[in-house]
Amino acid sequence: MTPVTPRVFVSHLSGVPVFDPNGDQVGRVRDLVAMLRVGGRPPRLLGMVVEVVSRRRIFLPMTRVTGVESGQVITTGVVNMRRFEQRPTERLVLGEFLDRRVRLVETDEEVTILDVAIQQLPARRDWEIDKYFVRKGRGGALRRKGETLTVEWSAVKGFSLEEHGQGAESLVATFERLRPADVANALHHLTPKRRAEVAAALDDDRLADVLEELPEDDQVEIIGKLQEERAADVLEAMDPDDAADLLSELPEEDKERLLTLMRPGDAADVRRLMSYEERTAGGLMTTEPVxxxxxxxxxxxxxxxxxxxxxxxxxxxxxxxxxxxxxxxxxxxxxxxxxxxxxxxxxxxxxxxxxxxxxxxxxxxxxxxxxxxxxxxxxxxxxxxxxxxxxxxxxxxxxxxxxxLPEDWRETDFQGREGVLRDR
Incomplete structure (x- = not known):
């Protein structure tokens, strides 16, 4: 009788350390990469997106994963250090599957995906998406209403359609234990649409902390997609010097409109900082020391x-x-x-x-x-x-x-180390 391999839910893999056979840590799991297939076959899991020590994100094929157990991932030890780039046919499981609204095949009832289970095929290194943990009705993981159930992958439909208005509660829950810099790194690698959805789901203080760690282009993009009243609230929650740096990147009319919506005391601090040259003590300082x-x-x-x-x-x-x-x-x-x-x-x-x-x-x-x-x-x-x-x-x-540091330091590998390059 063929042994049944254990099932793993992907939310449990977020942030899990990845080790080589010698016990040395390679990095941490930040997402999983899947490919949808035709012909009634379940989505195939291609690999994992692993963030190595230098904050570079690399692709780890599932064929090089020898174990997923006890809160850790074990690899063969040979990894490709080339930066991960998502291909058009690939889907990020945490970034794009969680909180997606799909329908049950049998009843056509709408459900929201809260988690995804993966399983290794017997006697092989291939992995497939096995089941979905879903909640009936509209809403994500933070909603208390609605029945939850685990269904086969074939019991849902709707992955081939472009998702509009996708929630982000389940994905945000996987970020809960991450530092703001790590959440920022995760957001940077999402699509603009998904990035806006996750930003909308974060509370003001958390979003403020994350924005401070993002590149300027991402900051401007996210703040521009928030409602103006909320954007002002988030700017108030940021350190004044970081808020001043962000506002200085906006068009003059947008900057003044947001400053007007901010609390007068917070706006005054930011205006004062913006009055100094950028690369001076006045332009660099925070106005809130002890x-x-x-x-x-x-x-x-x-x-x-x-x-x-x-x-x-x-x-x-x-x-x-x-x-x-x-x-x-x-x-x-x-x-x-x-x-x-x-x-x-x-x-x-x-x-x-x-x-x-x-x-x-x-x-x-x-x-x-x-x-x-x-x-x-x-x-x-x-x-x-x-x-x-x-x-x-x-x-x-x-x-x-x-x-x-260089302007793109958040996206650059400063370790100077290159691993063995192998094609995916």
């Missing part, structure tokens, strides 16, 4: 830097200023580094711990000087102060890197 008054204690400072929404660079120091304590502040007094906060008692006033050697930069400081300053003093952030002594913001090392 600011404390001189009568604050170490305990107060530690409570502020513990906030989960702070980046590591911003949490590495606090800036002590006289009131008001929002940028532009009262007189800037100095900086207290995180390590110093850990060494002193909780009741100590931060004003007694100031780093008096750290000279702030004026907003017109060019990028080259900012870079040299951070490198010379081994800093991850530097304060920006105007002529009156008010703190305007802080330049962090990640913002400097964004402007030093």
């Amino acid at each position: 600011i404390l008054r001189p009568d604050a204690t170490v305990a107060d400072a530690l409570a502020r830097v513990r906030q989960s929404d702070l980046s590591p660079a911003l949490a590495a120091q606090v800036y002590v200023c006289r009131s008001p304590d929002e940028t532009p502040t009262g007189k800037y007094l100095g900086t207290v580094h995180f390590q110093r906060l850990l060494r002193d008692p909780p009741f100590t006033l931060v004003s007694s711990l100031l780093d008096s050697d750290l000279v702030p930069l004026p907003p017109g400081t060019p990028l080259s000087v900012v870079t040299s300053y951070l490198a010379a003093y081994n800093l991850v952030s530097v304060p920006v102060v105007d002529e009156s002594g008010s703190l305007l913001g802080a330049v962090t090392v990640d913002d400097v890197l964004d402007h030093l």
Whole structure:
């Protein structure tokens, strides 16, 4: 009797590590590639899209997969490091199948695909789509209404038609545990139509985090497809410097319309940033560093830097200023580094711990000087102060890197390593 191979649901494969036979990690699964077939045959699984350490996405044929089990994928060890490019006859299972609305063959009832099961053919390395996990009625994975059931691949129809208004809840659910940069990378490799659908399904804060990690062209495309009120909400949720960079790429009338829809305080911060030259300290800075008054204690400072929404660079120091304590502040007094906060008692006033050697930069400081300053003093952030002594913001090392790297750095392999090239 032929043994039955185990069934795997593709949502469980998203982000799963891929190992070679020696136990070295090759990368992580980001999607699966299938091909629809005629003649009543189930869709064939061609391979996996694997993101390697250098963030390059490569194609891993299923013929080179020797095991899919226990939260990992094992390969033969010989992989093609050529960048994956989707062909016209190929379909991305996570990106294009999940949340797709199809119909049951028997009843013509509309269902939404929540997950897809794949199975390896006995005694072969070929894989096929085996079953679909679906929900009856309209709606995706976040809907509670409607019966769910698992059906054979042949029990549904509609994959040959162009899908309009496809949902994205199930695909978004597979992104839940990914970092914003990884979600951004996944979005970048989707079709523009699918990218817009996924962006619409993300909440404002999550979409803001993801937009900050996307190339400018993708940012402009996505923000342009959102309703204006929501686009303004997302811009408010972004870091002011990233929102300013995005708005500067838009036509003048669109930029002004969105700024008008934003909250006045948020819009004022963004307008102020846009008034500086792009490659200067003023154009690079964020207007939301951690600011404390001189009568604050170490305990107060530690409570502020513990906030989960702070980046590591911003949490590495606090800036002590006289009131008001929002940028532009009262007189800037100095900086207290995180390590110093850990060494002193909780009741100590931060004003007694100031780093008096750290000279702030004026907003017109060019990028080259900012870079040299951070490198010379081994800093991850530097304060920006105007002529009156008010703190305007802080330049962090990640913002400097964004402007030093090539424009296409998010899409480029910086490892300099090439694997064995083999045709698919």
